[in-house]
Amino acid sequence: GEDVEQSLFLSVREGDSSVINCTYTDSSSTYLYWYKQEPGAGLQLLTYIFSNMDMKQDQRLTVLLNKKDKHLSLRIADTQTGDSAIYFCAEMDGNTGKLIFGQGTTLQVKP
Amino acid sequence: GAVVSQHPSWVICKSGTSVKIECRSLDFQATTMFWYRQFPKQSLMLMATSNEGSKATYEQGVEKDKFLINHASLTLSTLTVTSAHPEDSSFYICSAQSAGVVIYNEQFFGPGTRLTVL
Numbered sequence: 001g002e003d004v005e006q007s008l009f010l011s012v013r014e015g016d017s018s019v020i021n022c023t024y025t026d027s028s029s030t031y032l033y034w035y036k037q038e039p040g041a042g043l044q045l046l047t048y049i050f051s052n053m054d055m056k057q058d059q060r061l062t063v064l065l066n067k068k069d070k071h072l073s074l075r076i077a078d079t080q081t082g083d084s085a086i087y088f089c090a091e092m093d094g095n096t097g098k099l100i101f102g103q104g105t106t107l108q109v110k111p
Numbered sequence: 112g113a114v115v116s117q118h119p120s121w122v123i124c125k126s127g128t129s130v131k132i133e134c135r136s137l138d139f140q141a142t143t144m145f146w147y148r149q150f151p152k153q154s155l156m157l158m159a160t161s162n163e164g165s166k167a168t169y170e171q172g173v174e175k176d177k178f179l180i181n182h183a184s185l186t187l188s189t190l191t192v193t194s195a196h197p198e199d200s201s202f203y204i205c206s207a208q209s210a211g212v213v214i215y216n217e218q219f220f221g222p223g224t225r226l227t228v229l
Binding site: 030031035040041042043044045048088092097098099101102103104 | 115117145152153154155157160204206216217218219220221222223225
């Protein structure tokens, strides 16, 4: 079945850039998403990319998609302490429309 | 816009009792709602897909008689955990998909409900 993999933990210093990586297996994915989850809360959609795009930039966020390698990354520029959270990569199964989530990457931002 | 609420935000119950969790889309109509379960430090696992006016579609391994889902209106879906046991303790999150034009198929997520079964 479909699988989405992420590294579990990333620690950066305030002001640095953060790069969170994700790999997926479903070649029929139509959309890929990045969600942010703060402690005890639901998921907030940060950004998404359509599968025929290579890159998308939205203020401090840059998403890169390598469809050949099925690799997705999220870059957060000028990382702030408020960016500390768990970040989930998700793909939309092209056949069922369901979201398949990665395990989540905990981002720790040190002052 | 596109706000989804869940009630209650947390609940503690005794083993053997039933618990109902509500998921509401506050400012849009949702033809489809999804129920997820999240264990500590783990990902979200889809439990079931709920379409308004029809029976829910459960994922493999999810007991439909234990996790009763009702989607009676375009703004409300409920998940009832029947005869809850400690292993049902988890964070339950719902999401809703708008009935209107959806460009990137976004699901709007509720804040989650923490269930603790003693």
